[in-house]
Amino acid sequence: xxxxxxxxxxxxxxxxxxxxxxxxxxxxxxxxxxxxxxxxxxxxxxxxxxxxxxxxxxxxxxxxxxxxxxxxxxxxxxxxxxxxxxxxxxxxxxxxxxxxxxxxxxxxxxxxxxxxxxxxxxxxxxxxxxxxxxxxxxxxxxxxxxxxxxxxxxxxxxxxxxxxxxxxxxxxxxxxxxxxxxxxxxxxxxxxxxxxxxxxxxxxxxxxxxxxxxxxxxxxxxxxxxxxxxxxxxxxxxxxxxxxxxxxxxxxxxxxxxxxxxxxxxxxxxxxxxxxxxxxxxxxxxx
Numbered sequence: 001x002x003x004x005x006x007x008x009x010x011x012x013x014x015x016x017x018x019x020x021x022x023x024x025x026x027x028x029x030x031x032x033x034x035x036x037x038x039x040x041x042x043x044x045x046x047x048x049x050x051x052x053x054x055x056x057x058x059x060x061x062x063x064x065x066x067x068x069x070x071x072x073x074x075x076x077x078x079x080x081x082x083x084x085x086x087x088x089x090x091x092x093x094x095x096x097x098x099x100x101x102x103x104x105x106x107x108x109x110x111x112x113x114x115x116x117x118x119x120x121x122x123x124x125x126x127x128x129x130x131x132x133x134x135x136x137x138x139x140x141x142x143x144x145x146x147x148x149x150x151x152x153x154x155x156x157x158x159x160x161x162x163x164x165x166x167x168x169x170x171x172x173x174x175x176x177x178x179x180x181x182x183x184x185x186x187x188x189x190x191x192x193x194x195x196x197x198x199x200x201x202x203x204x205x206x207x208x209x210x211x212x213x214x215x216x217x218x219x220x221x222x223x224x225x226x227x228x229x230x231x232x233x234x235x236x237x238x239x240x241x242x243x244x245x246x247x248x249x250x251x252x253x254x255x256x257x258x259x260x261x262x263x264x265x266x267x268x269x270x271x272x273x274x275x276x277x278x279x280x281x282x283x284x285x286x287x
Contacts, residue, residue, distance in 0.1 A: 002053055002060055006046025007033055012153070014172045015045050021062040030067035032109070039110040041067055041075055071109075078107045085137065089116055092132050100124050103146065104154045113140040119151050149174055152198040159196060166203050177201040179281050181209050183271055184216060186240065191284060201284045215240040216271075219260050223269030225250075228258055232266065 005025055006015040018033050025031065029044045086105045093100060100120040107114050114137055118124075126143050133141045146154075149167065156168035167174065182194045182205055196202045220226050224235045226247060233247035236255065243260040 001050050002056060003048060003050055004046075004056075004060065005044055005048050005063070007031060007042040007063075008045040008172070009035075009040055009042045012168055012170050012172065016042075017051075017056065017060060019060050019062040020048055021064075023063055023066060025063070025066070030072065032064045032067055032071060034061050034064060037115075038108040038112045039064070041071060041109045074109070078109065078111075082107055085114060085116075088136060089133060092129055092136075096126075096129050096132070098124055098126060098129060100126070100145075103151050111139065113142060116141070116143045117146050117150070117154060118143065119148065120145060148198045149200055152196070157197055159202070161204075165197070171203060175203065175206045177203060177205050178285060179273060179277070180271075181205045181212075183273060183277075185209070185212050186238075189277060189281060191281065195284050199284070212240060219243060220245060220263065220265050221269040221271055224265055225267040226263040226265055228256070228263050230254075230256065235269070 003020060004017040005020045007018050008015045016035070018031075023031075025044050025048065027044050027047055030041060031044060032039060032041055034040075082105045085107070086102065089105060090102055093102060099122065100118045102116060102118050104117040105114065106117070114133075116133070124145070130141050130143060152165055153167040153171075153174075157165055159165055163169075177200075179189070179201070182189060182201070185205065185208070187194055187205075194201060194205065219238055219240055220235045222235050222238055226233055226235060226245075228247055228249070231249055231251055233249045233256075235245050236248050237246040238260075239245075245258050245260055245263065246255060247258055247263070248255045
């Protein structure tokens with residue numbers, strides 16, 4: 001067993017485990033820790049607790065200290081330097097004529113490295129740019145190409161719901177989202193309706209998917225052959241939330257509405273995507 005605390009480095013970032021090192025810490029405290037990127041300042045997101053060693057994915061590092069007033073001041077200075085580095089990098093990108101969009105700049109807390117995040121529609125040969133930046137900043141330079149989902153997470157904004165992006169406010173990691181989810185939730189497969197500002201499937205499709213999967217197990221699907229109080233019929237429409245089914249009688253062709261509890265499945269159907277739908281929407285699943 002191991003005693004840990006959880007530390008995050010961004011407001012909606014992933015939480016990493018560290019040993020509290022005997023320090024008295026509370027959620028919200030700023031702490032200085034050693035990471036694979038160097039010394040960083042993070043915020044306690046999970047209080048002290050004991051977990052099995054099997055839950056540790058890497059050797060547990062210790063908290064170095066609680067952040068001092070000098071450390072907090074250094075963070076403010078770091079943010080100012082990041083803004084300046086952003087402007088300089090944009091000028092260097094234009095100078096080298098590179099087809100890339102600079103999204104964010106991040107100094108490590110100990111100033112041992114500067115990370116430049118960018119997007120591009122293709123691979124970019126930025127070797128000369130790195131040399132140019134290294135000569136200006138005199139420290140290690142790392143350029144990291146990110147996807148449109150990561151860009152949205154870094155920049156933030158408002159979703160179609162009118163709220164701030166989930167990825168910016170509370171999602172630590174992106175969850176897999178698929179066209180199949182939209183199909184199973186009976187949503188219109190119109191890209192404008194099911195994609196977020198980033199141009200990819202909305203993360204919120206994942207939130208209710210487990211509930212829809214449970215409802216699909218007990219509700220006849222469109223195309224299913226069922227037995228109703230008025231005879232056998234084919235399901236033409238199914239509302240998973242209300243459990244109401246529109247069924248066409250196979251003998252009389254009369255269309256009536258029933259509750260799912262009033263019918264018995266004789267032969268269920270499947271929810272499938274055809275090739276045209278897959279080809280038209282496959283880009284929405286890309287990261």
